[in-house]
Each structure stands twice: as C-alpha cells, then as structure tokens.
Amino acid sequence: MKLCVYKEEVTPLAVNAYIAYDAETGDGLLIDPGEFTESMGRYVEKNRIRIHYILDTHGHFDHIGGNAAARRLWEAPIVCHPLDAPMLESAELSGSDFFGMPIELSKAEQTIVDGQRLQAGSLELEILHTPGHTPGGVCVKIGDDVFTGDTLFAGGVGRYDFPGGNRAALFQSIREKLMILPEATRIYPGHGPESQIGVEARTNPFL
C-alpha cells in the first residue's frame, strides 16, 4: 500500500476535501466533500481511482455539501457515524440554515463506529470515534496517516461551542484516541495544513 493524498480546499469556510488512495491499486475514498468540484472528478479519472466510500468525518454542512453530487458520479456509499447521520439530512442540524449557506442534502447509507475496520479495496481504514466537536465525529486512520476532521488541527483543536459540542469529550477524544498514536503519525485536518502527532503533542497550545 502506498497512500497518496489529494487535497482541495472548498467552500468559503476553507474545508479540506481529501481523496485518499493507494497509488499501487487505485483504490480510494473521498473524505469530507464540503463541495464537489469538477477538478476532483478529473483527478479521479486521470489517476484511475476507484472511489469506494464518500466518508464524512462529521455532519457539519461545510463538510457534507458535495455528498450528493459525488454520489451521483460514483457508486460509493455515503458513510458517517450514526450520531451524526441525522445532520446529513437536515439544513438545521448541519448548520446550513444558521450560516445561511444552503447545500444539497443526502442520506447516510452506511454508518461507521469506533474501532471498525473498513476495507476500501486495498486500503484498510480504521475508524476512531472522536466526539466533542460533534457527537458523531470520527477520525479515519489509514496506515500511518490519520484524517482528523474538525477534532484536531495543526496548532488548534475543534470548536466545542456548536450545538452537540462538548469540551470535555473533545479533549478526551484527542488524548485517548489521537495522542496515543506514534509521534510520526501524519495528520490531515479538516481545515488548515497537515501536521504530525508528535509536533502537536509538543507545540499545540491547546493541549
């Protein structure tokens, strides 16, 4: 397995949408399509990637707005944690109404829970349930890399003041699910630049 990560910053909230795939086989998935862009479609086609899942790390509108469009193009289920699944179908719960940014809603077709291993072709995904930013937030670990959604950022942590947020839960998630990973683990956050677990452990002012 040779993980390749393609990133596009989408929506006015600058969400990182990721296409993660095995460069050896072309098996991959789409993570947090806040918006679906033509360039994502072209990238997948050009690199002959098979998208096995459309995975939302959580149900905020800025991470899910491209679900429906991606789903129309690819035969891949939309997946998220059951506690955030209602957000995918609701302009109110996803925050879309509150921010005044309408999106096309869609349903979660499959749910994922803590510790679950999902096979995206040759890629093995491990789901880490990391509540705190939202009740059903997850991080996705693939080999030595982890996609942290809005749980952990380079130099920051997710907000816990939105509906469903919980400060204690967020810090517990970060401590017990992320900070136990090897220092060299690379993190791909839902916003902003990449980092490493060891770098965050030493320099993140919130931890």
Ligand SMILES: [Zn+2]
């Ligand atoms: Zn969020």
Ligand SMILES: [Zn+2]
């Ligand atoms: Zn976000």
